[in-house]
Amino acid sequence: xxxxxxxxxxxxxxxxxxxxxxxxxxxxxxxxxxxxxxxxxxxxxxxxxxxxxxxxxxxxxxxxxxxxxxxxxxxxxxxxxxxxxxxxxxxxxxxxxxxxxxxxxxxxxxxxxxxxxxxxxxxxxxxxxxxxxxxxxxxxxxxxxxxxxxxxxxxxxxxxxxxxxxxxxxxxxxxxxxxxxxxxxxxxxxxxxxxxxxxxxxxxxxxxxxxxxxxxxxxxxxxxxxxxxxxxxxxxxxxxxxxxxxxxxxxxxxxxxxxxxxxxxxxxxxxxxxxxxxxxxxxxxxxxxxxxxxxxxxxxxxxxxxxxxxxxxxxxxxxxxxxxxxxxxxxxxxxxxxxxxxxxxxxxxxxxxxxxxxxxxxxxxxxxxxxxxxxxxxxxxxxxxxxxxxxxxxxxxxxxxxxxxxxxxxxxxxxxxxxxxxxxxxxxxxxxxxxxxxxxxxxxxxxxxxxxxxxxxxxxxxxxxxxxxxxxxxxxx
Numbered sequence: 001x002x003x004x005x006x007x008x009x010x011x012x013x014x015x016x017x018x019x020x021x022x023x024x025x026x027x028x029x030x031x032x033x034x035x036x037x038x039x040x041x042x043x044x045x046x047x048x049x050x051x052x053x054x055x056x057x058x059x060x061x062x063x064x065x066x067x068x069x070x071x072x073x074x075x076x077x078x079x080x081x082x083x084x085x086x087x088x089x090x091x092x093x094x095x096x097x098x099x100x101x102x103x104x105x106x107x108x109x110x111x112x113x114x115x116x117x118x119x120x121x122x123x124x125x126x127x128x129x130x131x132x133x134x135x136x137x138x139x140x141x142x143x144x145x146x147x148x149x150x151x152x153x154x155x156x157x158x159x160x161x162x163x164x165x166x167x168x169x170x171x172x173x174x175x176x177x178x179x180x181x182x183x184x185x186x187x188x189x190x191x192x193x194x195x196x197x198x199x200x201x202x203x204x205x206x207x208x209x210x211x212x213x214x215x216x217x218x219x220x221x222x223x224x225x226x227x228x229x230x231x232x233x234x235x236x237x238x239x240x241x242x243x244x245x246x247x248x249x250x251x252x253x254x255x256x257x258x259x260x261x262x263x264x265x266x267x268x269x270x271x272x273x274x275x276x277x278x279x280x281x282x283x284x285x286x287x288x289x290x291x292x293x294x295x296x297x298x299x300x301x302x303x304x305x306x307x308x309x310x311x312x313x314x315x316x317x318x319x320x321x322x323x324x325x326x327x328x329x330x331x332x333x334x335x336x337x338x339x340x341x342x343x344x345x346x347x348x349x350x351x352x353x354x355x356x357x358x359x360x361x362x363x364x365x366x367x368x369x370x371x372x373x374x375x376x377x378x379x380x381x382x383x384x385x386x387x388x389x390x391x392x393x394x395x396x397x398x399x400x401x402x403x404x405x406x407x408x409x410x411x412x413x414x415x416x417x418x419x420x421x422x423x424x425x426x427x428x429x430x431x432x433x434x435x436x437x438x439x440x441x442x443x444x445x446x447x448x449x450x451x452x453x454x455x456x457x458x459x460x461x462x463x464x465x466x467x468x469x470x471x472x473x474x475x476x477x
Contacts, residue, residue, distance in 0.1 A: 091279060094280075098146050116151060119402065138289075138291040142291050152219065153302055156300045158311060159311075162322045181207035188211065193393065194209070205377065215317065217461065222442075226446045309431040315422055316400070320391040348368035351387075352365070401414075
């Protein structure tokens, strides 16, 4: 089975996904007691594992239970827990919810909300020879035809992520003399990178990572918080689906940090990829090109008239671009009209700097792909990193090249398809985060009303240094 998850989760050339019929590489749990040593473990004819002590006494061993929170996908064993997750977060589950809505009473029905990422929209637009906005309007029509109630755009929630990232960076920069781990600030929007950081470099790397939520989870706060309240609904009454370019986003939605304990529901119930949306269209015998366009939902969408708006900078959200220009102005009074990127080892490792009187004021970088991420981490560990901020993404070429994007047609190369997707993505008119009046209104009407601490909880998150099991030993990273 081909691996669907990002390369940063695959530390060897083995798959990072197995089916429930296969065993995890740590199949049994050995309880070690002080003063006693284990002689050996033998496998019985029925496939069960038995511990044989030195005195010949036998003890049947239980299978070890390893969840997603225990695993890095380092050697082919995300385990059957991963398989269950993929089943729970799939287009089949969305179909089930929509079908259930048709046969249950109005009071038991779910309000179904689909949030579409601009990267997914561009990928589907490339496949069906549409503009990104046209693809968005037709996707809105397609989903609503299935029974979806609202279709939103995560460029809108990304505005919150960019604004919070800008403010967080300036705050860290001003505190850099008091805290050596304030800088460089590393972006947190990529769940593959976060998973790797938590489980491989733990306490060393986590203080550097931005606490700002990703656009997906910002939308989770908006939909299950503000939107639910405005609609007079409980969070449980809403089924929230995110359409993303990346399978790793399924891992992000499943994090316990994004589970609403009081409401007993996840902020994002289901993540489906661009490719899975294509499957939905095919299963309904529909071409997106032939779907009648529908008006865009404007409540949580960045639109001007009938057109989607986007953000300048990279196809991974433009974090470097916006934080750099904001920080240059706020910290040094410098207006940066255009960024000049310097390519380092490869096109996925680039630098941007600003100097004054021969002194470097800011030095930012974008680091995509596992090899470049490893180089970045090693520089940090050696104290050799010159950067104040790094936009980190697990996939080479970033989110537009995510593992969940639509695949090339026969005879079409991945490079040709990616170029087309990039052109469609960048064709959307950019909007400065500070100029989005509707986001500014929500800061006033929603976030100020819940209080500073609650607002921080809704827009930020935390990370966890994960214990790793190795040969029966528990190691803390």
